Structures are given as structure tokens and as C-alpha cells.
Amino acid sequence: METDEFLKLVLSRVRSHLDGSDKVVDFIPQSSLRRTADLSLPLEGLGLENVISDIDQYLRYSVRTNHPGFMNPLWGGLNIAAFAGEIIANLSNNSMYTYELSPFGTLTEQALIKRMCEMVGFSEGNGTLTTGGSNGNMIGMMCARYQADPLGQQRGFDGAKHVCYVSAESHYSVLMAANVLGIGFENVIKVTCDKDGRMRSDKLSEEINRSKNNGQIPFCVVATAGTTVRGSFDPLKEIAEICSTNDIWFHVDAAWGGSCMFSSKYRSLMDGVELADSVCWDAHKMMGVPLICSTFLIKRPEILRTICSHGDVAHYLFHGETEDVDLGRISLQCGRRNDALKLFLSWREKGDAGWARMIEHYVELADYLQTLIESNSKLQMMSSRVWSNVCFRYTIEDINHNDLNSQIRERLVKSGNYMVSKSNIHDDVILRPVIANPAVTRESLEQFVLEVVRIGDEIVRGIPSDY
Ligand SMILES: Cc1ncc(COP(=O)(O)O)c(C=O)c1O
Numbered sequence: 001m002e003t004d005e006f007l008k009l010v011l012s013r014v015r016s017h018l019d020g021s022d023k024v025v026d027f028i029p030q031s032s033l034r035r036t037a038d039l040s041l042p043l044e045g046l047g048l049e050n051v052i053s054d055i056d057q058y059l060r061y062s063v064r065t066n067h068p069g070f071m072n073p074l075w076g077g078l079n080i081a082a083f084a085g086e087i088i089a090n091l092s093n094n095s096m097y098t099y100e101l102s103p104f105g106t107l108t109e110q111a112l113i114k115r116m117c118e119m120v121g122f123s124e125g126n127g128t129l130t131t132g133g134s135n136g137n138m139i140g141m142m143c144a145r146y147q148a149d150p151l152g153q154q155r156g157f158d159g160a161k162h163v164c165y166v167s168a169e170s171h172y173s174v175l176m177a178a179n180v181l182g183i184g185f186e187n188v189i190k191v192t193c194d195k196d197g198r199m200r201s202d203k204l205s206e207e208i209n210r211s212k213n214n215g216q217i218p219f220c221v222v223a224t225a226g227t228t229v230r231g232s233f234d235p236l237k238e239i240a241e242i243c244s245t246n247d248i249w250f251h252v253d254a255a256w257g258g259s260c261m262f263s264s265k266y267r268s269l270m271d272g273v274e275l276a277d278s279v280c281w282d283a284h285k286m287m288g289v290p291l292i293c294s295t296f297l298i299k300r301p302e303i304l305r306t307i308c309s310h311g312d313v314a315h316y317l318f319h320g321e322t323e324d325v326d327l328g329r330i331s332l333q334c335g336r337r338n339d340a341l342k343l344f345l346s347w348r349e350k351g352d353a354g355w356a357r358m359i360e361h362y363v364e365l366a367d368y369l370q371t372l373i374e375s376n377s378k379l380q381m382m383s384s385r386v387w388s389n390v391c392f393r394y395t396i397e398d399i400n401h402n403d404l405n406s407q408i409r410e411r412l413v414k415s416g417n418y419m420v421s422k423s424n425i426h427d428d429v430i431l432r433p434v435i436a437n438p439a440v441t442r443e444s445l446e447q448f449v450l451e452v453v454r455i456g457d458e459i460v461r462g463i464p465s466d467y
Contacts, residue, residue: 001047001048001049001052006048006051006052009052010052010055013052013055013056013059017059017064017066018066018078018080020064020066020067020439021064021067023064023067023416023417024063024064024067024069024070024416024417024418024419025062025063025064025413025416025419026060026061026416027413027414027415027416027467028061033061037057037061038054038057063419065077065078065437066078066437066439067439068437068439068440068441068444069417069418069419069444069448070418070419070437070439071418071419071420071433071434071435071436071437071440071448072419072420072421072433072434073421073434074228074255074256074282074285074286074434074436075284075285075286075288075291075436075437076288076436076437076439076440077288077436077437077438077439078288078290078438079287079288079289079290079342079346079438081342081345081346081348081349081350082288082289082290082293082342082343082345082346083290083342084342084345085341085342085343085344085345085346086290086341086342088341089105089337089338089339089341089342090337092105092338094338095335095336095337095338096109096129096327096328096331096333096336096337096338096340097317097318097326097327097328097331097333097334097335097336098317098318098319098322098326098327098328099322099325099326099327100319100322102327102338105338105340105341106325106326106327108340108341108344109128109129109327109338109340110325110327111344112129112295112340112343112344112347113125113126113127113128113129113295113297115347116281116295116297117297119261119262120261120273120274120276120279120281120297121273121274122274122279122297122298122299124299124300124301125297125298125299125300125301126297126298126301126304126330127295127296127297127298127301127304127330128295128296128304128327128330128331129293129294129295129296129336129339129340130280130294130295130296130331130332131292131294131333132255132282132284132292132294133171133173133253133255133256133280133281133282133285133294134171134173134176134177135280135294135296135332136253136255136279136280136281136282136294136295136296137171137173137174137177137222137251137253137255137280138173138176138177138180138181139278139280139296139304139307139332140220140222140249140251140253140277140278140279140280140296140298141164141174141177141178141181141183141220141222141249141251142177142181142307143249143251143277143278143298143303143304143307144164144219144220144248144249144251144277145157145159145162145181145183145219145220146303146306146307147219147249147277147303148162148217148219148220148249149162153306153307157181157182158182159178159181159182159183159184159187160184160187161187161215161216161217162183162187162216162217162219162220163183163187163188163189163211163216163217163218163219164178164183164187164188164189164218164219164220164221164222165188165189165191165204165207165208165218165220165221165222166188166189166190166191166199166221166222166223166224167190167191167193167197167198167199167223167224167227167234168190168191168192168193168199169193169197169224169227169228169229169230169232170190170222170224170227170253171224171227171228171253171255173253174188174222174253175188187216189207189211191203191204191207193232195384196230196232196383196384197227197229197230197232197383197425198232198233198234198235199223199224199234199235199239201235201238201239201242204221204239204242205242208242208246208248218246218248219248219249220248220249220250220251221239221242221243221248221249221250221251222251222252222253223236223239223250223251223252223253223276224252224253224254224257225252225253225254225256225257225258225260225269225270225273226254226255226256226257226258226260226269226387227256228256228423229383229389229391229423229424229425229430229432230383230385230389230391230425231256231257231385231386231387231388231389231434232386232387233257233260233269233270233386233387235272236252236270236271236272236273236275236276237271237272237275238272239272240272240275240276241275244275249277249278250275250276250277250278251276251277251278251279251280252270252273252276252278252279252280253280254270254273254279254280254281255280255281255282255285255294256282256285256286256387257269257270257387258270258279258280258281258282259281259285259286259287259355259359260359260387261273262352262355262356262359263356263359263360264356265360266359266360266363266386266387269386269387276299277298277299277300278296278297278298278299279296279297279298280294280295280296280297281294281295281297282294282295283295283343285436286359286362286388286436287343287346287355287358288346288358288436288437288438289342289343289346290342292339293339293342293343294339301330304330305329305330308329308330308331308332309329314328314334317334358438362388362435362436362440363387363388363435365388365435365440365441365442365445366385366387366388366389366390366435368442368445369390369433369435369445369448369449370385370390372445372446372449373390373392373449376449376453378394378395378396378453378456378457379392379393379394379395379449379452379453380392380393380395382425382428382430383425383430388434388435388436389432389434390432390433390434390435391423391425391430391431391432392430392431393405393428393429393430393431394408394431394452394453394456396456396460399460401428401429402427402428402429403429404456404459404460405422405429405430405431406422406429407459408431408452408455408456408459409422409431410465411455411458411459411465411467412451412452412455414465414467415466415467417451418448418451420432420433420434421433421434431452433448
């Protein structure tokens with residue numbers, strides 16, 4: 001097959017995928033899919049015709065994240081300008097380590113980082129695109145580790161005494177980072193939250209004092225701006241003050257909530273972020289830029305440069321004349337894909353105002369879903385909310401709610417009509433749709449609520465699932 005013909009066929013797949021489908025997913029248990037899928041790697045190549053049928057196979061069994069019933073993780077839908085950026089970045093296949101090897105890519109990434117730093121309030125700041133919010137949290141903690149023990153970079157770091165503080169509702173990536181950085185899970189203190197899922201600053205102070213009395217070294221606080229389950233925003237100003245008094249690095253995990261900074265209505269949720277030392281912010285979550293597109297921003301760029309320094313051994317890559325421009329000097333990666341172009345193109349397309357409208361629309365839709373839930377006697381909101389996470393459950397008296405809501409979720413997913421997350425708030429199992437998908441509408445939310453109630457009623461009446 002000729003390249004032109006091949007590209008036409010690929011584009012026709014793109015078009016029909018964008019046209020949408022009835023289902024979020026054709027749910028097939030993994031044991032069945034494993035039996036039917038053709039995964040063999042041939043000795044002799046099968047040619048481009050076969051690539052087309054492989055693409056069809058892949059798309060057929062993929063989750064359609066642009067479907068209005070897709071409200072499961074903290075992202076969804078398709079931003080078409082960003083999609084074009086993804087294709088073009090792959091087409092050019094530039095690597096981001098040096099200006100020489102990615103001239104325009106370097107400048108776009110710098111422009112984005114500069115703008116995002118300004119939005120955060122880091123006037124002299126800098127940063128890098130990373131492999132995700134998890135990685136951004138780890139880099140923040142790595143900078144904190146450097147501040148606590150600058151010599152550790154050369155002679156190794158003894159993390160046994162260093163303690164980090166996070167909210168009890170923080171993302172699990174902080175624990176992974178503790179593992180990677182040699183701090184250990186036990187040295188990540190989960191600070192009690194208030195009833196709305198926000199870190200309690202009085203408890204943070206207590207925990208810091210307790211650690212000090214035990215001879216430990218508090219070195220980092222990670223606050224969350226937009227928690228994974230409830231979308232809660234920790235009180236950044238209060239936490240910043242505690243960090244400043246105790247000389248502790250202050251990192252803000254704004255992977256999910258960072259986009260609130262576009263909106264004059266919601267910007268105040270992150271008041272105090274300018275007092276942080278570092279921030280991570282995912283454009284691949286609420287902004288809908290295709291995975292992966294995530295930023296790490298830092299107030300004092302020299303610390304990022306130091307923790308990423310490689311002793312200038314890479315003479316084959318880095319040359320003196322572009323030292324201040326080469327992004328490989330402020331990244332943990334060597335070869336690095338261009339994640340900047342898709343964000344750059346979508347930002348140019350939408351502008352700050354477009355992002356603000358999109359975000360406000362998502363929160364309005366979440367408000368509407370909350371109203372639908374509150375006006376149905378069989379449903380119950382399970383948390384207050386300020387963001388687009390909606391935590392609720394089906395409820396009737398004298399029933400094991402956790403079991404019931406787990407079953408509702410299973411039937412929703414297996415029907416292929418909806419995907420929402422099942423999470424826990426304390427001991428309660430809840431359903432957590434998140435609005436971060438442009439395909440979601442008021443009508444699709446009305447249908448969703450009817451479907452949850454219909455399935456809940458069915459389970460209560462003992463009617464078995466069709467799936
Ligand atoms: C609050 C928060 N921080 C960090 C992360 C990790 O982000 P990523 O998936 O980009 O690694 C998530 C992911 O959902 C999150 O909700």
C-alpha cells in the first residue's frame with residue numbers, strides 16, 4: 001500500500017472516531033479479549049494493510065474518552081488543536097534536550113512555562129514539562145530534599161529522619177516519590193483534613209512539632225489544590241506561613257485544580273500559591289490536552305538546575321554556547337518528547353478567556369449534577385464541593401450501601417454506557433463522576449442520573465444484571 005492511501009485510511013479512522021459512538025466501551029473481560037485479540041509479532045512483516053486492521057482492532061476495544069458518558073478520571077474529551085499538535089510533534093520527532101535539536105519546540109516550551117509561572121506568581125520562576133503530576137510532585141520533593149541536605153546530591157542522602165507532610169486526601173504519587181527519594185512511606189505524615197477534605201493547618205503545625213520533638217527533620221509540605229476524590233483545595237496561605245516559620249519547602253500539587261487560575265471566579269481557590277516554592281500543574285487534566293502534558297514550576301530556578309545537573313559529562317549533547325537555553329539541563333529526562341506544542345496550539349486557539357469559559361462551564365455542569373442528585377430522594381451527596389468532582393451514592397434504608405454502590409458502578413461500566421470512578425470517603429463507597437469532558441451536557445447528566453437510579457432499583461429488587 002502506498003503512503004498516501006495509507007494516510008487516507010488512517011484519517012478516515014480518525015474521522016469516524018471523532019464522530020463518536022453509542023457506547024463508552026464495548027466491555028469485554030480481559031480473559032476473553034486476550035483469547036480473541038491478535039497480538040502475535042510476525043517474523044515477516046505483514047505490511048501496511050495489516051496496520052489498518054490492527055488500528056481498527058485497537059479502536060474497537062478502546063475506551064471512547066470523547067463520549068459524554070465518560071466521567072471517570074480527571075480528564076476526557078478531545079481538544080482538536082491539541083490533537084493536531086500531538087500529530088505534528090510526532091511528525092517532526094524533535095527531542096527537547098537542546099535548542100539545536102528542537103529550536104521551535106524549545107521556544108514554545110519556554111513561552112508556556114514563563115506564562116504559567118506568571119499565573120502562579122513566580123515572577124523569576126522557571127520549570128519544565130514532565131511525565132505527569134506524579135513526576136512533578138517527585139521533582140518538588142527532590143528540590144526540597146536538596147534544600148534540606150545540599151551535600152546529599154554528591155555523597156548520598158539518608159532519608160530516615162526526613163519527614164514530609166501531605167493531606168490525608170492527597171494523591172498516592174507522594175508515597176511513590178517518598179519511595180524513590182529514599183524517605184520511606186513512614187516518613188510521609190498524612191495530616192488530618194476538615195469535613196470538606198482540606199488539610200487542617202492546626203494539625204499540620206502539631207505534626208511538625210511532634211516530628212521535631214522526636215528528633216526528626218521536617219523538610220517538605222505538599223499541599224493539594226484540587227484533591228483527586230473530592231476536588232478540595234488545601235488552605236495554601238495558612239500552610240505557606242507554617243512552612244516559612246519552620247523553614248520547610250512548600251510544594252503545591254495543583255495537577256488537578258491548577259486550571260482554576262484562568263477563572264476570575266475560581267482563582268481565589270489557590271490564593272497563596274505564589275508563596276509556594278514549587279507547583280505541579282497538569283494540562284492533560286481539566287484543560288483536555290491529550291496525555292501527557294504536565295508542568296513543574298519553581299520559584300528559584302537555580303535549584304531545579306542543580307538537582308538536574310549531570311556533572312557536565314554529556315559533552316556529546318550539551319555545548320557551552322546554548323547553556324541557558326537547552327532544556328535538557330533542567331529536566332530529569334534525556335530524550336524527551338515535545339509535549340509543549342499541543343498545549344501551545346490549544347492555548348493560541350482558546351486564549352486565557354477560552355480556558356476560563358471552559359472551566360466555568362465544567363463547574364456549572366457539576367453544580368447542575370449536584371442539583372439533580374439533591375432533588376432525587378434515592379440519591380445523596382457525600383461531600384460538599386467547590387470543583388467539578390461530584391461525590392454521591394444511591395441510598396435507601398437498611399441496605400449495605402457500599403456493596404450496592406459497588407454493584408451499581410460495575411453495571412454502569414459493563415453496560416458500556418457510562419464510566420465513573422468508584423472511590424471511598426472514609427468508610428463509605430461513593431460514585432465520583434468528574435466533569436472534565438466537553439462532550440458532557442445537561443441532558444447527558446440527566447440520563448446518567450436516571451440510569452443510576454434505574455440500576456440501583458433493579459439491584460434492590462434482586463433483578464440480575466444483563467451483562
Ligand atoms: C491531585 C493529583 N495529583 C497528582 C496526580 C498524578 O498526576 P499524573 O496522573 O499526571 O501523574 C493526580 C492524578 O489523578 C491527582 O489527582
